[in-house]
Amino acid sequence: MIVCRTKDELRTHVKQFRRDRQTVGFVPTMGYLHEGHASLLREAKANNDIAVLSIFVNPMQFGPNEDLDRYPRDEERDLALANECGIDIVFLPAVDEMYPKRPLTSVTVSGVTSRLCGASRPGHFDGVGLVVSKLFHLVQPDRAYFGMKDAQQVAVIQQMVEDLDFDLEIVPCPTVREPDGLALSSRNVYLSADHRQQAVVLSQALRMANDWLKEPDITAGALLDKAVKHIEGAKDADIDYVELLQFPSLEPLDPTVKMGKLDSTVIMAMAVKFGSTRLIDNSLYQPSRGE
Amino acid sequence: MIVCRTKDELRTHVKQFRRDRQTVGFVPTMGYLHEGHASLLREAKANNDIAVLSIFVNPMQFGPNEDLDRYPRDEERDLALANECGIDIVFLPAVDEMYPKRPLTSVTVSGVTSRLCGASRPGHFDGVGLVVSKLFHLVQPDRAYFGMKDAQQVAVIQQMVEDLDFDLEIVPCPTVREPDGLALSSRNVYLSADHRQQAVVLSQALRMANDWLKEPDITAGALLDKAVKHIEGAKDADIDYVELLQFPSLEPLDPTVKMGKLDSTVIMAMAVKFGSTRLIDNSLYQPSRGE
Incomplete structure (x- = not known):
């Protein structure tokens, strides 16, 4: 398993996979992985030659009074789980690597963002649209896997992929639950x-x-x-x-x-x-x- | 020279070029080509294995009182010029092909759009950002060529490429002029x-x-x-x-x-x-x- 911390390292590997005509499955996450993420990782590996995981707690999708600072992190455990799931590349960039300058470009999806978390977390889906666009351009996946627990996120990203003609397939995956029903998070x-x-x-x-x-x-x-x-x-x-x-x-x-x-x-x-x-x-x- | 009118046709050819490891140079235009465009086409062909031209009068970048309806068109002459310049693929989609539904996604660049044409043509660069994002995803070029006559457009697109980590190079090319100095348009x-x-x-x-x-x-x-x-x-x-x-x-x-x-x-x-x-x-x- 290769761990890349810079865009350049990642791009070098992606180019190689493309050259070798290997299909790429991609799972973007904010880390602190649980069995829900693991189900996405296994799906990505089972249906593609190469599986790529990104772990990035994206500050742009947190509001000023949200839990960015205390969002849980455990890199070592995440890497062990990724390895178990057969992940080939983990992209683990620092905030400065993803945003070396304040971005002036925004990717905004209207309509599907006007209710639910789009309404109660203003700017949240703009941050998601921006980081997912960046990650799609960096990883160039054939398929990207998202959990249905964030159903609105799936709807927003599907809309973005359709509107912007991204050349990839969004694969929504079922929510994984504790034995008593609580959705993993x-x-x-x-x-x-x-x-x-x-x-x-x-x-x-x-x-x-x-x-x-x-x-x-x-x-x-x-x-x-x-x-x-x-x-x-x-x-x-x-x-x-x-x-x-x-x-x-x-x-x-x-x-x-x-x-x-x-x-x-x-x-x-x-x-x-x-x-x-x-x-x-x-x-x-x-x-x-x-x- | 191949003329594609649908995204699917284009994608099929692009996949083939990618498989053959050929580099792709791309010139997005609104057609009615003149010697300024021709200089971009020649540059694209000279520096890449494959040169792709798109001709699409993008309604999203015209304001309600602008000249969309009377924008000049001459497909036959455009194709002849493209052929002369050694273009491999011309992408010539209808409006419904590019926008089968009203897009809900916007790509907006702030800062560099606050003055000049960004100020006097509200929404213009949003339309440009949207269509250029779509075309970049469809064509997947290694290099894209833009004329410096639209210097602000070059600045906007460079900013977008940088912020969104598009994996391509923007190549600005000098303005071509009539003998008396008038910029070709x-x-x-x-x-x-x-x-x-x-x-x-x-x-x-x-x-x-x-x-x-x-x-x-x-x-x-x-x-x-x-x-x-x-x-x-x-x-x-x-x-x-x-x-x-x-x-x-x-x-x-x-x-x-x-x-x-x-x-x-x-x-x-x-x-x-x-x-x-x-x-x-x-x-x-x-x-x-x-x-």
Whole structure:
């Protein structure tokens, strides 16, 4: 496994792979890898000749009052996990390497960013668009793998790839969960034992929605109310948003619409704080198929 | 010479060139090619295995009251000239091929776009950033060639390439001029015979600035005044802007600064209308070297 800390080193290896006509699978991350990341790494390695992992805590996608400074890091453990998953190249740049000067260029996706984390974290997806564009140009992957836990991120990046004609395929991968349902996240380490227990309400609400959807006349509004009520059952849950939207356009649903009448995919997405730790989770539904 | 009208056709050929390890030189244009374009095409062919020309009148870079509808076109003549210059592939997409849906992604460069055409044509460089990003992803060139007549465009694209880590080199090429000095432009065909004669004041002012710069204590403000005065000598000249800026940052100069004291490159850039035809021109100077 090769570890590159500069763009030049990375480019040299990428050129070699291109010359050898090897396909490249790419997993961009902010490190502190967990089993969710590992599933992406294995997918990338299984379906490409070469698998590239980037680890970069991108300051441009954090707001001024967010958790950039305390974002967890563990380079040694990350490299060991990458190695186990058969990763060929790890790109591990310092902030100055990625941004030697303040960038004057912005890559902004409108529409799909107007709700959910796009609304509650202003500028977040501009930072994502910028760093992902840079990484795509550096790595030149055939396929890039993203976890569906950040469903809006997947929608934003797919929109960007389509609009800008990037020559690559975005591969969304299922969310990996703890046995009790909690979605894996690098931020879970912040949770107190009590909050960790309470946090299970997110995935419970998402799973229970499958049953609620079987009620013949349930509306979007009623479904959402049930989910909110369940989450509020956890005493420290501080809801940032719980929304039911069309997917992947992320356009709102009329709250009076009967779920059984919908023939398109919908997403229930939520961001909930426990203490100072903000967790997100989501699930997709095909209401008319009763799934 | 291969003519591609779809992205898929183009991508197939580009993949083949990449597989054969051939270097690709790229000249993006809006067609109605003149000798200025031809100089770029020859440069692209001379320095790369494969030369690609795109012809696309990009609606996204025209403002609502600009000349999109009457922008001149002559596909047959363009293809003949491309063939003469040894071009291997011409990419000639329809608007619906480039923009099958309204794009939600924007690529915006700040700073270098705040003056000159960036100020007088709002949104223009956003349209340029978008289409050039798309074309770079489609063509995947090693080198892309741009004429210095659009000096601000060169500065904007260089900034974008640097900020987004595009893996290619921008090659700026000198402006090609008529024998009397008028910079070649597809828009020159709009000029009446009278305006065509008057339009020579732009290049005259730029050339005369070389002499004015020899005056030992001339200030930036005085130099600019002389240029403006010369242009105003043409009775129908309607000045949009005449500016003296640092290059390539395009930051303003203090008008009281003595030109002989400057050790960096400066640009004099101008946009002047004759009737409904807007012409641009510019020249770079290294004042301390007395050039």
